[in-house]
Amino acid sequence: MARILVPFDGGASGEEALRTACRMAHGGYDEVQVVYVVRISHHLPVWANLPAHDDRVDEVFARAEAIAGGHGIPLTTVRVAARYVGWGIVAAAENCDLVLYGRRRHRRLHRRILPDATLRHVAARVPCQLLLLPQPAPTSVTRAAPEPLLLPLDPMRRERRA
16 A cells, blocks of 8 residues: 655645645555644653644644545545654654655745755655655746656665665
C-alpha cells in the first residue's frame, strides 16, 4: 500500500499540493495522509495539551477533507506536536512512500532560490521521496507553470529504511 504525505497548514500552497496528491492517488497510490504540525514552545513540555490549537486543527482538517472529498479520495489526518515543523513532518513520514511539499511563492530572488530551514531539514532527513511543488502563479500573471522538482532518494537513506 503506497502512501503520499502532504504537510498541510491550510494555505494556498498546501491546497495545491493536496489537489496534486489526490490526482496522483487516482493514478496508483492507495492512501493520502495530511499532517498538521502544532509547534510546541520551548517553555512547555512536548506532551503539553494545547486546547487553543484544537479549533485551528479541526478547521484545517475539515478543509483538507473537503478537497479530498471533491476528488473522491479517502484521507487520513495526522496531528503531530513538535518543537519545529520539520521535525514533525519527518516523524510523520516514517511509513510513507512520498512526501509532497508545497512551497509558497516568494517575490525576492534569494527566497525563491534558497530553501527555508524547514525544507532543508525535511529534504535532509525524510526517509522517502520528496516532491517539491511550487505554488502556481496568480491568474493575473500569464507565465508557464513551474515544474515540480523530485529530489532523488539518497542511497544511505534507502539502507536505513530497510
